[in-house]
Amino acid sequence: xRPEMKYGLIAGLGMSLWMLAEFLLGLHTTHLDLxxxxxxxxxxxxxxxxxxxxxxxxSVLQRYWLPVWEGFLYGALTSLVAGLLFCTFLNIxxxxxxxxxxxxxxxxxxxxxxxxxxxxxxxxLFAGSFRWSVTPVGLAVNSIGxxxxxxxxxxxVLTMWLxxxxxxxxxxx
Numbered sequence: 001x002r003p004e005m006k007y008g009l010i011a012g013l014g015m016s017l018w019m020l021a022e023f024l025l026g027l028h029t030t031h032l033d034l035x036x037x038x039x040x041x042x043x044x045x046x047x048x049x050x051x052x053x054x055x056x057x058x059s060v061l062q063r064y065w066l067p068v069w070e071g072f073l074y075g076a077l078t079s080l081v082a083g084l085l086f087c088t089f090l091n092i093x094x095x096x097x098x099x100x101x102x103x104x105x106x107x108x109x110x111x112x113x114x115x116x117x118x119x120x121x122x123x124x125l126f127a128g129s130f131r132w133s134v135t136p137v138g139l140a141v142n143s144i145g146x147x148x149x150x151x152x153x154x155x156x157v158l159t160m161w162l163x164x165x166x167x168x169x170x171x172x173x
Contacts, residue, residue, distance in 0.1 A: 003053065003060075004074060008081025011049035015042040015082065016089035023093075028101045032108045043150060046082055050075050050151055051158050058162055065163040068156045075155020076148055083147035090139050102134045 018041045022028055027035040057074060058066050094101065106127060113123050132138045 003057065004077045005081055007049055007053035007056075008078040009085060011046050011078065011082035012085025012089070014045040014049065015086045018042055018045055019089070019093065020097075023098055023101075028098055029104065032105060035105075042086070042147075046079060046147060046151060047154055047158075049082070050078060050155055051162075053078055054155065054158050054162055066159050068159050068163075071155045071159025071162075072152055075158070076152035079151020079155075080144070080148045082151070083144040086147065087140055087143040090143055091136060094134060094139070102130070106130055 022035060022038055022041075025031075027038055054066065054071055054074065058064075109130070110123055110127060113126065133142055
């Protein structure tokens with residue numbers, strides 16, 4: 001199995017398990033205010049897996065540096081695989097595990113927006129975009145597209161960091 005596929009599956013599985021742990025801890029049912037912060041865990045998991053993957057890629061290729069464009073492509077492909085697996089999990093999660101989560105989250109967020117004094121137009125706009133985001137098409141666009149884009153943008157930065165950390169020794173003549 002190609003390393004991009006392997007690490008993408010590991011990242012997608014880790015992201016799915018993180019979301020399942022959030023559900024089991026009640027962050028999708030009773031403690032919705034904490035979910036705003038713990039939601040970033042999926043991105044952190046993706047970034048850590050990308051770092052480990054790029055570091056492994058440099059050691060397997062026995063290089064002191066990895067071109068940034070290669071890191072970009074490796075990261076985009078790995079993130080695409082992770083996004084595909086996570087999108088599949090999200091569809092299963094919203095269909096079978098916790099189908100009431102969008103309803104509870106929308107009611108909680110709309111109530112929060114109303115107490116903050118936001119206009120009804122902005123509340124309607126948020127509600128419409130949120131309802132679209134939990135449809136199968138919205139989930140695909142948000143999870144596959146977002147995580148592929150995030151991985152593609154973070155991978156060059158991680159590649160440059162790894163390149164800087166593994167500098168070749170300078171020989172003075």
